[in-house]
Amino acid sequence: MRPCRTKWQQKWIGLFIVHPDLQKLADAAELFCARWANNTPEKTLLVIVGNFGTGKTHTAKAIHRFCVAASMKVFETGKWGRHKFPSSILISWPEAANSFSEKQFGIMDDALENELVVLDDIGAENDPWKICADKLCQILSRREKKFTIVTTNVPPINWTERFDGRINDRLLRNSVVVDISSVPSFAMQ
DSSP: OEEOSSHHIIIIIOOEESSHHHHHHHHHHHHHHHHHHTTOOSSOEEEEEOOTTSSHHHHHHHHHHHHHHHHHHHHHHTTTOTTOOOOEEEEEHHHHHHHHHTTOOHHHHHHHHSSEEEEEEETOSOOTTSHHHHHHHHHHHHTTTSEEEEEESSOGGGHHHHSOHHHHHHHHTTEEEEEOTTSOOSTTO
């Protein structure tokens, strides 16, 4: 095991590189944060795909922590505009799905109003009436060119059957997809 390649990755991402794809994930996370800090609208969607226990949620939460910690400094640069503070939110998608099934849709406002949104674990929700699919499509559509991170256990080859075509299309638009499916679970090592 070795630490991530850069000092920034070691401080903020904190993964141990037990597989080469984890370094690719750390690199993608650092580049995503640099684009966020500079409010650069290219590749604003980061999709992290992999099995359970491989570091997807850990990395998404680490990016969120960095953005929260750096938000005042980033605001002071003026790159987000003089009156726009780069807010962020972390949303557990299965928990959001439970709220949707109870006809509580307040999380939609949060998902649309924040400058950075992390949607953790899409595809893990129970959605027999396809409410979540519709809400996810709305979020991804309205967040195009806005900083968004999505984690999922569903491999890209299965997106078409698991998600409808609209979601599949939006996951590939203006995005960086990091597939760490070949990384073994940390718990199993």
